[in-house]
Amino acid sequence: MKTDPVGGRFRLHVASYDGVKYRHVDGLPFSTGAFNDVDPSIDTNEKFLVFSSDRGASVNGSKPGPERLFIAFNPRSPDALVCALEIPGWTNKSESQIESRLSPDERTLYFSSRHLDDSARSTKAAWNHGSINIWMIPLRPNLWRAAKSASAACRSHA
Template sequence: MTMRRATAAGAMVLAMMHAGAAAGSDPPATDTAPGSPVVFAPATISGPAHDSAPAFSPDGTSVYFTRSNAAQSTIFVSRRRGERWSEPQVAPFSGEWNDMEPAFAPDGSWLVFVSNRPAAAGGAPIEATYNGGVQKGGNLWRVERKGGGWSEPVRLPDAVNPNPSTFAPSVAADGSLWFMTTDATSGRFRLYRAPFRDGRYHAAEPLPFSDGGTTDVDPAVAPDESFVVFGSGRRPNVGIDLFIAFRDGDGWKEPVWLGERINSSGSDAEPRLGPDHATVYFSSERVVPVAFPRSRAQAQTDTARMLAWDDGNYNIWSVSLQPWLSSAKSSAPPRSQP
């Protein structure tokens, strides 16, 4: 989740949008060797604030994402116009409270997101205690497609809102919800799954590879639940890095670190799957390397890029998961439904 980054990735700092920032998705000035992440819609969606957690409509023509700093978090929407993305606008169901981390149902008919809005009308905003103190809390809320708009948000039941520290939803094809919340014993975040059966959510259970011994966050599950990408503080590094775990029959294989090409020296988190379910979009503090010495003209270009988006705050990057998916597919055993 985004607003907890006071410890996971440093305090969030809002910068003003550079007046000359391009309104389109220009080619990123970054390493584009095979397997290297590329920045998503620089200066439009990836801007100078913290931008994270993109949720793409199934047809890939719209994206809802979180834009935040240390004081506020809001869900924005952008529409694809050919090869470019429109200037983001506040989503119709967001803006009044601290909202973040949207996630589409795979068929696009509804969307779930995190908010600290009061659980009951007239109540107090949700607060929680984690990371050593009182923080803005969060519960999961759902909005339904209504023609070209959305319904009023409805809080989901306690089965998927077990406490006020419930964040980072991801939706499976059968409606089951994955999310993160704090472990009652260790206090660390870990991953949970709430099955959807007989028209209702059943009590969430922790994932077997997320035992509360290390911090696990931000699950992005495949629609068929054959794999999940998530952030974790487990080894080889101490900070939050990206991992992938695959189904193994009725269980799960050991999570695999996605490597140093994808995981930068900063924080890499908030993974989300793209419409093809084979591309992962994630948030990273990485910046484009600068070669010295350089010309004064190049210094001007580098500075303009820094003001537009390349400032070390979270930006959204993407990379193909195909090498891991192909390897897993070649050795995957049959499994029953979860």
């Protein structure tokens, strides 16, 4: 990721490797600099990329909103499909979801957030005090991708 010289927001980039060296760095087509796009995590086959972005958040002038998790399918394509990752039970949109990482088998997504866990077993836990914690959720990218329907391309459930 790198700051866009025009808008001053972070963009995601890619550098192709030809087996000997990395070639020219290009911006990913879906990451235009209109929003802060940060913390990319791509699967080994480069079919999807999980990242954090303030797209969809209210932006006050030049001040960006909180970053939320998104997934981009076919991220190198000009027609990349970008979907918000809506986590069931996470209704507080003011807390960022950042620093995404995929597990080695790419079935679990780890990320950081100040989100408070309201479940009964952890309400009084010492860690549940609004500091940045590491969270993990099962990741099944197909849940955010509809079957080739342009009008319902992204699903909002897990």
